[in-house]
Amino acid sequence: MSSTASYAEKLALAKQRSHEGVVAGAKAAAVATVASAIPTMISVRTLPWARANLNPVAQAVIVSTAAGLAYFIVGEKTVVASARRSSFGNSPA
Incomplete structure (x- = not known):
């Protein structure tokens, strides 16, 4: 049962980290x-x-490309940074 609880905790943590990435993006x-x-x-x-x-159309492409790149880059960096924090926090000393 602990593996199921552990899996549920990991899934909840992953959803939270993903949401943080979406908001930051x-x-x-x-x-x-x-x-x-x-x-x-x-x-x-x-x-x-x-x-x-x-x-x-060209103006819209310029603006939407900048917005899209910012969304994905910042979102990904946020998720990776939070994954690193949680993995370093759980590693044995």
């Missing part, structure tokens, strides 16, 4: 969206090259 994506949208919009309005070559 969502926060990073929100920041990256703003951080990439503002310069993109300013450059499209002021630079002749950007005005001529970056249509609305």
Whole structure:
């Protein structure tokens, strides 16, 4: 029975760590969206090259790519960091 309880504890811990990664990734994506949208919009309005070559689809791709990358990178780093903390905490001295 202890292996079942241990498995349930590990599963609950994994779900918690995964949720932490999702929350951290969502926060990073929100920041990256703003951080990439503002310069993109300013450059499209002021630079002749950007005005001529970056249509609305290209602008959306730039912003969504930055947000997506931030989400996955920060989420993965958060999950890996928490896994390291829990594995070092459970290792014998």
